Structure formats: C-alpha cells, structure tokens
Amino acid sequence: MELLQNKIMQEGTVKAGGVLKVDGFLNHQMDIHLFNEMGKEFKRLFEGKEITKILTIEASGIGIACIVAQHFNVPVVFAKKAESKNLDGDMYMSEVHSYTKGKDYVIRVSKKFIGKEDKVLLIDDFLAKGKALIGLIDILEQAGATCVGAGIAIEKGFQKGGDELREKGYNIQSLAIVEEMEENYIVFRK
C-alpha cells in the first residue's frame, strides 16, 4: 500500500536491534485518516470473505482494528495481556514470547466473545516473528472458530514469521513488507 510505504519512508526511523520506529502515526500517535485508508485496503484484500468478528491484541492493535471494523461492520475483540497464567475457566489463554521485551506473557480472551460459529479476521500493527499472531490463532483454535486471515500494517519480512504462516496456509495480508532496513534505507517487498 503506497500511502503507508510513503509514510514509513518519510516519518519512520530505523533504530539499533531491528527496531522500526513509527510512533508518529501508528502505535503511539495514531493517524486516523491513514487507518481509514488501511481499512479500505483490507476490505478490498478480504473481499467476498465472510467475517463475523475482528480479533486484535492490546494495546497498539486496538486503534487500527476499530477503524478497520467499520469497513466490515463487525465488532472488535481485543486479547488482554497479563503477566501470569492464573486459572480462569471463562477465558481462552495462550502464552506468547515477546522478543522486543525479552519475556513471555499470556494473552486472554473471554469465552463469551469468540465461538465456533465465528469467522475471524485478525488485525495487528506489526508482524515480525509472528508469535503474537500464533497466540491469537491458538485462541481461535481453542474456540473452534475459523481464522479467515490476518491483516497487518507492517511486516518485517526478514524475520520470516509471516512467510512461515503463509506456508501453513494462512491468508496473511500485510500492507507494507520491509525486506531490508538500515539507518539510511528501507527496502519494501514488491
């Protein structure tokens, strides 16, 4: 998606350790006009698919998911992050490793809000090694729900999480896939 790629080129900065900082428009300050254009593009990419719900993960997925949901006319559920896995029969839970934060955390979704009848589109701001997305897919499997696919704003193609999920048959649509990045350049996948 050209608009998003241009925004990354103009306003994103590459930091040490493979960090792409896009806090000016994506995950701290949020450009709602851009999110709306992203929503239109996801609607085009998932055209004809039946979708009953959008599932995302706190915190920075929530804003994108809510704006995108207007284009599909469905509710949004966000997975909550918790430090520990205390027992709660009413929640689906999955453990996720965060490479950015160097620790494991647990994501939870109430069983009330995802069921086997649901056809779910996953939405998130970033996809790198794919651990958060795998956690969300795990929750859909526990619920017996259908994973229609995932809509991602920025994928770090060089970290392979997206391609591994595509090889397993998941429909992963990323609006900008960064193949290579250094302090002074960013290369996008065609």
Place this chain on the structure above:
Amino acid sequence: MELLQNKIMQEGTVKAGGVLKVDGFLNHQMDIHLFNEMGKEFKRLFEGKEITKILTIEASGIGIACIVAQHFNVPVVFAKKAESKNLDGDMYMSEVHSYTKGKDYVIRVSKKFIGKEDKVLLIDDFLAKGKALIGLIDILEQAGATCVGAGIAIEKGFQKGGDELREKGYNIQSLAIVEEMEENYIVFRK
C-alpha cells in the same frame, strides 16, 4: 445518552466491590456502531471548541478515542502504562494509582506528540475516582497544552472523581453517570 444507558441496563452486570462489567460492548468486545454514536454525541457536547488532538490511555480508551477522533478530524495519542518510572527525557510522565488493581503505575507520553500549541480533548471509557484523568491532565500541564475537556463513556458518580474535577473548572462530559448500583438495579444521574 439514552443508547449507552440502555445498553448498560441490558448488558451490563454489577459485581462485588463496585465493579460494573460492560465487557460485552465497551472494554473487551467493542461495539463500533455504539462508539460512533458516542463520537457524534461528544461532537455535539464540545461543539464550537477548538480541538487539535485527542489524548487517551491504554488499553480500553484507545478504541473509543479512535472512533471519536473521526468526528473531530484530529490524531489520537495514547498514554502508555509502565511499571516503573525509569528516566527518559523525551517523555512526559505521571504516576497514577489504580484502585481496581491496587497499585501505582506510570503513564508516559512522548514529548514529540503534545506541545504547548495543542488544545486537547481527553477521552476514556471509565471515570471513577479520577486518578487516570488527573494523570493525563498533569501531562498536559507539563506540556503547556490546553485541556479543552474530557469525554467519558461511563462515570461512576458515587465515586466523586468527576464532580471534583468539575469543581476545579474542568469540562467533564460523561455519557452515562451511574449514581447508584446494586446487583439488581442501576440508577443514572439525570
């Protein structure tokens, strides 16, 4: 706001310890149609005020803030929550006490995204004792920005945080103010 009050009456449940559970439409599963109607109502309530930015707090404020922002045509910034107050010159920080979680946490906002020229509308899902809102106002004061007011979905009127801020001159607009609640009834302020 009648639509929100009806939704609370129909789908909200009152739990022990003064907890009003509205996770079916507000802060776990999110009803985007309802958020849009809330956006229209905030637009009406803050009609004629100049607003350059919306500030909210992760996680459950983000969805509402993004949908509401479409009615004001401004970007959203969300304050991030952190466990500790490590030094970072680039961030405004404020300490907030959470009665729900029984602990203090720090909220942060990058100095890049709020400046003295900004006229900021605060948005959040809940207002009880007002500690989160006071933290956000503190950040606006640090930035020298103007607080235009706060738009809240549900205020617990009996916990007084909203009225204390109104007495100090802040324009606090809550779409539903719960005056009293027990397991089998909820009374709203007129």
